[in-house]
Amino acid sequence: MRREFLSGNRAIAEAAILSGLKFYAGYPITPASDLMEYLAEKLPSYGGIVVQFEDEIASINAAIGASWAGVKAMTATSGPGFSLMAEGVSLAVATETPVVVVDIMRAGPSTGIPTKATQSDVYQARWLAHGDYTIPVFAPWSVQDCYDMTIKSFNVAEKFRTPVVLLSDANIAHMWETLYVREPGEVEIIERKKPSVPPEEYRPYQPGLDLVPPMAVFGEGYKVIVESLVHDELGYYRQDSVTYREMIARLNEKIRRGVGYIYEQEEYWVEDSDAVVVAYGSTARMVYPVVKALRQKGARVGFLRLKTLWPLDEERLWRALSRAGKVIVVENNTGRVYLDVARIAGSARTFFSPVITVDPPKFNEVMEAVARWL
Amino acid sequence: MRHEILIVGRGGQGVLLLGRLIGLVASKYMNYYTSGTEHYASETRGGESRVDMVIADSLEEAFNFVSVTNPHIMILLYPYNLDSYLKLAQRETFVFLDKTFHQGEVRTEAKLYAHEYTRLAERLLNNPRVANMLLLGHVVKVTNLLPLDYVKMGIAELLDKRYHEANFKALEAGFNLPA
Known part of the structure; x- marks a missing residue:
C-alpha cells in the first residue's frame, strides 16, 4: 500500500x-x-x-x-x-x-x-x-x-x-x-x-x-x-x-x-438516534459534517450512507431505519432513492429534503435541509 | 491541525498545478491527509481557476468541509473577485497577491504579501510561466508550510524532466524574497 x-x-x-x-x-x-x-x-x-x-x-x-x-x-x-x-x-x-x-x-x-x-x-x-x-x-x-x-x-x-x-x-x-x-x-x-x-x-x-x-x-x-x-x-x-x-x-x-x-451501507450514530439522515455520493459528503455538528449540539440524529444504490438490502436497511422515528433523505435531485427508502423505512416517518445545486452543497444549505424536519 | 489554503488565478497561470503539487507533497512526503477541490471554467485560458485545499493531521479533519471557509493561506495569482475573497481572510491569514495584475490599493487586516511575482519571474528568470512556482517559493519561506526540498521532490515527480530546472530556479527565487 x-x-x-x-x-x-x-x-x-x-x-x-x-x-x-x-x-x-x-x-x-x-x-x-x-x-x-x-x-x-x-x-x-x-x-x-x-x-x-x-x-x-x-x-x-x-x-x-x-x-x-x-x-x-x-x-x-x-x-x-x-x-x-x-x-x-x-x-x-x-x-x-x-x-x-x-x-x-x-x-x-x-x-x-x-x-x-x-x-x-x-x-x-x-x-x-x-x-x-x-x-x-x-x-x-x-x-x-x-x-x-x-x-x-x-x-x-x-x-x-x-x-x-x-x-x-x-x-x-x-x-x-x-x-x-x-x-x-x-x-x-x-x-x-x-x-x-x-x-x-x-x-x-x-x-x-x-x-x-x-x-x-x-x-x-x-x-x-x-x-x-x-x-x-x-x-x-x-x-x-x-x-x-x-x-x-x-x-x-x-x-x-x-x-x-x-450491498453496502455505512452507519454513523444510527443506534441511538431519533432521526436518521440518508444520503449518498457527493451530497453525503456534506451531510456527514452537518449531522456531526447537530450531534455536538445535542440532537439525537444519525447518518446512513448508501454505498450501493441498487440492489438494496431491504431488510438491513429496514433494521437500521425502523428504530428511528424519522428518516430524512437528502439528495441533489427531485427525489429518486427517497421513493425506495420511504417504502422500506417501515413505521418511521420519512421526509424528502432536496438540496438542488450545481455547486458542491454548502454546509448551511444542507443544515437547513436536515434541520427543517428534526 | 487543519490548514485551509485557497488558490485563485486565471486559466493558464498554473493554479491547478500548484494545488496538485501542494497536495502531493503534503500527502506523500509529509503524511498529511489532504483534499483539493478544483473549480475552473471551460476555457483553457482566461477563465477563473480556483483550488480549495485542506491539509490536516487526521482523515476525520480533512474529510469535513472540503470548501475553504477559514483560510490559513490565500494565494491570489490574479485579482478575480478580490474583494469577496479577501472577506474570507482573518487577521492571521497569510495573503499572497500578484501585484503584476493589480495596481490598486489592497485593504485587508490579514498578513499581506503583495509582490509583482509574474514581473519578477520575467525579469529574474526570463519566463513569466513559472510565476506560480516563484510565488510558492515565497509561501514556503514565509509560512513554513512545506520543506523546500520536498517541494522540489514533488516538482520532479509531477513535471517532465525538461521543466525541472526552470521550476527549481523559480522556487528558489521566491524563497529568497524577504519574509
Missing part, C-alpha cells in the same frame, strides 16, 4: 488497472474525459489498450466484445453518452457479460451543464435500458471510495456476469485527495467462473448453484453463443413463456441472491 494524491477519476483508473482491466473503450465527454486520458497513458504499460471509438454506442459494444474475448473491460461516460449506451447495457444484461460502466453524473437533462455535478441520473443508472432486469449500482463519496468501489465493481461484474454501474459525479471526479493505493495481492480480485466440463458437455447458459453460468469465451475450444434473444440453457432462441420466465427470473434472482455481497 502506498500513499498518493489523486483525483476521483484517476483513482477509478488506478483501481481498474489493479483489478486487471485490459480493454477500455470510450468517447470523450466532460466530466469523464480525463479518466480515459489518464488510462491512455498508463494502461498500455500494463498490457492493456485504450481505444477511442466514434461514439458511446460503439464504445459499450466494443467493451462487451472484449469481455467475450476473455479480458476485463470498462467504459466511462456521462449522462448524454450514457443514454447512447442504453441498448448496449441491455445486451450485456441478456448475454450476461461482465463489464464495468462508469457514469460521472453532470447536470441534465440533455447537455445540461457539462462541468457541474448533480445526482439527477440515479434512475438512469438503475433503469437505463429496456427489459426486466436488475444491475448493481455503486455510489462513491470520496477519492478512496472511488478506488475501493471500482475494485468492487469489477469483482461484482465478474462474479455475477453482469454489467455494473459505478455512479460518480463531477464533484467527486475532480476532487483530489490523499489515497491509499493497494499493491497486487493486498486486495481480493475475482475472476469469472470458467467451465469445468469438457467442451462437448458445455451448455453456455446453464447456471451453477449461484445461478451464474460458467463463461467460456472465444478461442478456448468451447461453443460460444452470444445470444441477445430470449434463450434457453444452450443459448438457443425460444419464444415461449416458460423459457422467458426462467431467464428473467434467473437474471434478477442471481443479483438478488448476491445482495449480501453486493
Whole structure:
C-alpha cells in the first residue's frame, strides 16, 4: 500500500488497472474525459489498450466484445453518452457479460451543464435500458471510495456476469485527495467462473448453484453463443413463456441472491438516534459534517450512507431505519432513492429534503435541509 | 491541525498545478491527509481557476468541509473577485497577491504579501510561466508550510524532466524574497 494524491477519476483508473482491466473503450465527454486520458497513458504499460471509438454506442459494444474475448473491460461516460449506451447495457444484461460502466453524473437533462455535478441520473443508472432486469449500482463519496468501489465493481461484474454501474459525479471526479493505493495481492480480485466440463458437455447458459453460468469465451475450444434473444440453457432462441420466465427470473434472482455481497451501507450514530439522515455520493459528503455538528449540539440524529444504490438490502436497511422515528433523505435531485427508502423505512416517518445545486452543497444549505424536519 | 489554503488565478497561470503539487507533497512526503477541490471554467485560458485545499493531521479533519471557509493561506495569482475573497481572510491569514495584475490599493487586516511575482519571474528568470512556482517559493519561506526540498521532490515527480530546472530556479527565487 502506498500513499498518493489523486483525483476521483484517476483513482477509478488506478483501481481498474489493479483489478486487471485490459480493454477500455470510450468517447470523450466532460466530466469523464480525463479518466480515459489518464488510462491512455498508463494502461498500455500494463498490457492493456485504450481505444477511442466514434461514439458511446460503439464504445459499450466494443467493451462487451472484449469481455467475450476473455479480458476485463470498462467504459466511462456521462449522462448524454450514457443514454447512447442504453441498448448496449441491455445486451450485456441478456448475454450476461461482465463489464464495468462508469457514469460521472453532470447536470441534465440533455447537455445540461457539462462541468457541474448533480445526482439527477440515479434512475438512469438503475433503469437505463429496456427489459426486466436488475444491475448493481455503486455510489462513491470520496477519492478512496472511488478506488475501493471500482475494485468492487469489477469483482461484482465478474462474479455475477453482469454489467455494473459505478455512479460518480463531477464533484467527486475532480476532487483530489490523499489515497491509499493497494499493491497486487493486498486486495481480493475475482475472476469469472470458467467451465469445468469438457467442451462437448458445455451448455453456455446453464447456471451453477449461484445461478451464474460458467463463461467460456472465444478461442478456448468451447461453443460460444452470444445470444441477445430470449434463450434457453444452450443459448438457443425460444419464444415461449416458460423459457422467458426462467431467464428473467434467473437474471434478477442471481443479483438478488448476491445482495449480501453486493450491498453496502455505512452507519454513523444510527443506534441511538431519533432521526436518521440518508444520503449518498457527493451530497453525503456534506451531510456527514452537518449531522456531526447537530450531534455536538445535542440532537439525537444519525447518518446512513448508501454505498450501493441498487440492489438494496431491504431488510438491513429496514433494521437500521425502523428504530428511528424519522428518516430524512437528502439528495441533489427531485427525489429518486427517497421513493425506495420511504417504502422500506417501515413505521418511521420519512421526509424528502432536496438540496438542488450545481455547486458542491454548502454546509448551511444542507443544515437547513436536515434541520427543517428534526 | 487543519490548514485551509485557497488558490485563485486565471486559466493558464498554473493554479491547478500548484494545488496538485501542494497536495502531493503534503500527502506523500509529509503524511498529511489532504483534499483539493478544483473549480475552473471551460476555457483553457482566461477563465477563473480556483483550488480549495485542506491539509490536516487526521482523515476525520480533512474529510469535513472540503470548501475553504477559514483560510490559513490565500494565494491570489490574479485579482478575480478580490474583494469577496479577501472577506474570507482573518487577521492571521497569510495573503499572497500578484501585484503584476493589480495596481490598486489592497485593504485587508490579514498578513499581506503583495509582490509583482509574474514581473519578477520575467525579469529574474526570463519566463513569466513559472510565476506560480516563484510565488510558492515565497509561501514556503514565509509560512513554513512545506520543506523546500520536498517541494522540489514533488516538482520532479509531477513535471517532465525538461521543466525541472526552470521550476527549481523559480522556487528558489521566491524563497529568497524577504519574509
